[in-house]
Structure formats: C-alpha cells, structure tokens
Amino acid sequence: MWNRIELKEDSKSLLRLNYWPFVLVAFIHLVVVGSSGRRMQVLNSSRERFGRGYYYGYDEYRMLEDLAGFILPFLGLALVTAFGMWVIMIALHIFVLGPVEVGCKRYMTIAREVKPQLNEIGFAFKNCYMNIVKTMFLRNLYTFLWSLLFVIPGIVKAYEYRMVPYLLAEYPDMASSEAFRISREMMMGNKAEAFVLDLTFIGWNILSTITFGLSGIFYSGPYQMLTNAALYLTLKKMSPTFGYVQDDNYYFQK
Numbered sequence: 284m285w286n287r288i289e290l291k292e293d294s295k296s297l298l299r300l301n302y303w304p305f306v307l308v309a310f311i312h313l314v315v316v317g318s319s320g321r322r323m324q325v326l327n328s329s330r331e332r333f334g335r336g337y338y339y340g341y342d343e344y345r346m347l348e349d350l351a352g353f354i355l356p357f358l359g360l361a362l363v364t365a366f367g368m369w370v371i372m373i374a375l376h377i378f379v380l381g382p383v384e385v386g387c388k389r390y391m392t393i394a395r396e397v398k399p400q401l402n403e404i405g406f407a408f409k410n411c412y413m414n415i416v417k418t419m420f421l422r423n424l425y426t427f428l429w430s431l432l433f434v435i436p437g438i439v440k441a442y443e444y445r446m447v448p449y450l451l452a453e454y455p456d457m458a459s460s461e462a463f464r465i466s467r468e469m470m471m472g473n474k475a476e477a478f479v480l481d482l483t484f485i486g487w488n489i490l491s492t493i494t495f496g497l498s499g500i501f502y503s504g505p506y507q508m509l510t511n512a513a514l515y516l517t518l519k520k521m522s523p524t525f526g527y528v529q530d531d532n533y534y535f536q537k
Contacts, residue, residue, distance in 0.1 A: 285473075285517045287480045287510075294509035298502075301398060305391070309505035311404060312387035315380045381419035382407030389452030391505075391512040411455035418459040422447045425463075442474040443467045449515040469518040477514065 298305055386404040393399050407415045422444045430437025446466040450457055457465075470477065484507050491499030 285476070285514070285521070287476065287483065290480070290510050290513040290517065291483070291506075294506055294513055297394065297509055298506055301394065302505075304399075304401060305394070305505035305509065306501055307401070308387050308390050308404065309508050310500050312384060312508060313499070313504055315383050315387065376423075377420050378416055381423070382412065382415050385415055385419065385448045385451050385455075387508070388448045388512065391508045392449060392452060392515060394509070395513070395516065406452065407455065414457075414459070415451050415455055418447065418451055418457075418462050421459055422463075439474065442477055443470050445470055445477065446515055446518065449512070465522075469515075469522050473518060480510070480514065 383404060385407045389406050390399050390401075390403040393403065426437055426441050426444060429440040444463065444466050446469045447462050450462050450465060484503065487498065487503035487507070491497070491503055
C-alpha cells in the first residue's frame with residue numbers, strides 16, 4: 284500500500300528543485316481545468332444582466348409592450364450569440380484544453396526523472412492527437428453522464444478515470460477502451476485512499492481562497508500536481524500486469 288505522506292514529502296522536495304517552471308505549468312493546468320466552471324459563470328452572469336431590463340419606473344403593461352416590440356429581437360440575438368460562444372468554448376475545451384491538460388500532467392510526471400522542457404505541455408499536439416482528443420472527451424462525457432445519477436456516482440467515476448490523462452501522457456497511442464480499463468484497475472482499492480489524499484489539501488485550498496488564489500498559484504497548485512503524478516507512478520509500479528509497462532527511459536525516447 285502506498286503512503287500519502289511519503290508522496291507529499293517527495294513532491295515538496297521536488298518542487299523546491301525546479302520551482303518556477305512547476306508554478307507556470309500548474310497555473311496553465313489551473314486555467315485549463317477551471318475553464319468550464321468559469322464559462323458557465325460568465326453565461327449565467329450575462330443572462331442575469333440582460334434579464335434585469337432597462338425599464339425601471341415603467342408600469343407593467345408598458346414594460347410588457349416594450350419587451351415584445353424591442354427587447355425580444357435583441358434577446359434572440361443575445362441567445363444566438365451565447366449559443367455560438369458556448370459551441371466555440373466546447374470546441375476549445377475538446378480540441379485544445381484537453382490535450383494541454385495531458386501535456387501538463389506529462390510535464391509533472393517526467394519531472395521525477397529529468398528536468399523537462401516546457402514544450403512538453405504541447406506533447407499531445409504532436410503525438411496521436413486525435414486519439415488523445417477522443418479519449419479525453421469520452422472521459423469528461425462519461426463522468427458527466429454518471430453525475431446525472433446524483434453526485435456520488437459521478438465522484439466515484441471521476442476517481443476511476445483519474446489516471447486516464449496520465450496514461451495518455453505516457454502512451455498517447457493507447458486505445459480509449461484500454462485507458463479506461465487500466466485506469467479502473469489502477470484505482471481499484473485505491474479510490475478511498477486517493478480521496479483522503481485530496482482531503483489533505485483542503486487546508487491549502489481554503490488558504491488559496493483567502494489569498495485570492497495566490498497561494499494556489501505559487502505553492503499548493505504545483506505541490507498537489509506533483510503529488511498526483513507521484514501517485515500515478517506509484518500505482519503503475521503496483522499494477523504491472525496491464526501490458527503497457529515500459530522501461531523508465533520510454534518517456535524520453537518520444
């Protein structure tokens with residue numbers, strides 16, 4: 284069984300060795316992973332501002348008349364524009380942000396063997412790009428669909444699929460079905476421990492909120508990413524039967 288304290292201590296030591304590049308990669312990862320939530324906040328905010336109207340002081344009938352004659356065409360245009368923006372953001376998330384997430388995780392993972400170059404962030408764009416796009420899309424889709432069955436199934440599946448981007452970062456040609464299968468096998472019996480590992484970062488997350496994200500950007504973000512990368516490598520060594528284990532130098536032959 285792996286030891287979360289050892290993983291975290293090892294990650295803190297590694298963070299001190301190559302601090303600023305880790306901060307930059309973790310910040311890019313934060314922007315990528317957090318983009319979906321912010322996109323919904325922007326759309327909700329836009330709807331609220333538009334829906335407040337500009338007729339304060341008008342009587343009810345006049346407001347309805349003006350709404351029908353003037354506001355509704357603009358409302359339709361706004362809805363079409365919002366829908367177009369939503370489609371663009373979804374496409375951006377699928378074709379750009381997902382691959383960048385894989386690249387960020389690759390950077391943090393191989394950093395335990397060598398000092399990686401920042402261009403590792405773009406790894407997915409040069410290695411089996413469409414396979415990575417498809418697999419990351421399916422991971423997000425499956426997690427979303429399971430979350431529709433209430434919160435708990437979605438959380439469980441998120442932990443089951445946790446290793447998918449790490450597997451793609453090492454084996455970009457891995458079939459989607461294999462990535463999901465192997466991730467499930469790696470997390471079997473480890474989901475509860477991984478959940479506890481995440482809980483140990485709650486204090487850091489609270490501090491990041493209090494400091495308007497500064498502590499997350501400059502310390503806890505890269506610290507947590509390095510710890511998660513260490514977890515992947517540990518579980519990989521504990522699960523050598525999935526058929527994709529390579530020599531450690533495999534990373535650097537790409």
